[in-house]
Amino acid sequence: MTESDVVALMREGLWITLLVGGPLMLTALVVGLLVSLVQALTQVNEASLIFVPKLLAVAGAAALSAPFIGRTLGQFSHLLFDRIVAVGGG
Secondary structure, eight states: OHHHHHHHHHHHHHHHHHHHHHHHHHHHHHHHHHHHHHHHHHHHOOOHHHHHHHHHHHHHHHHHHHHHHHHHHHHHHHHHHHHHHHHHOO
């Protein structure tokens, strides 16, 4: 395995991380901004008010994107294991 192979695998790993974590983080960002906007408009400053909707939205997004996440991580794992076998010669 050459240095360029390792760099390509690291780049692919970072891309997979963005693909898997991006939708969940984007959901948390959007819900947090919307709840903060509502809190600012209504002048209600309750700490749990921002936590509960964000938690529910991220859980829903995780449930909806679970097949995609599983498929993506599974494909990447197979790629890595195939590379390990190719390097090890087994």
